Amino acid sequence: MADILFLDIDGVLNHHKTKERCNGFLGVDRELSKRLLDWLKTTDIQIVLSSTWRNHPDMWEHLHQAGIRWLDKTPRLTTERGYEIKKWIDDHPDLVDRYAILDDNSDMLSEQLPRFVQTDTFVGLQDEHIDKLKKLFGG
DSSP: EEEEEEEEETTTTTOOOOOOOOOOOOOOHHHHHHHHHHHHSOOOOOOEEOGGGGGOGGHHHOOOOOOOOEEEEEOSSSSOOHHHHHHHHHHHHTTTTEEEEEESOOOOGGGGGGEEEETTTTTTTOOOHHHHHHHHHTT
């Protein structure tokens, strides 16, 4: 069993003022990724990539350079992200102990809302979001 963080990238680890670029798009803001990684290194939490970045292998090296590593990625469905996360959880019942969703979009299922931490697209991940995640994971 593992603690799982479903991680979005755009609007979480970058924002409209991010200077880093990846293939002509916004890249991963190193300050925001450091904020996340500083917290994660004190935990055993595993990342499952739920971002659209999961569908673009040509962008994965940029994530790796920012220190982002993941256990797996959610499936690509033609529905809202919440359904993709639910499908991943349903497909891995023996793996998930606790989970949280970190995303700037609110297209989650109603039963996921207590485990959902929403960032502001314009500023990305802040300390208040880390504090909420800590509470969700019992720390």
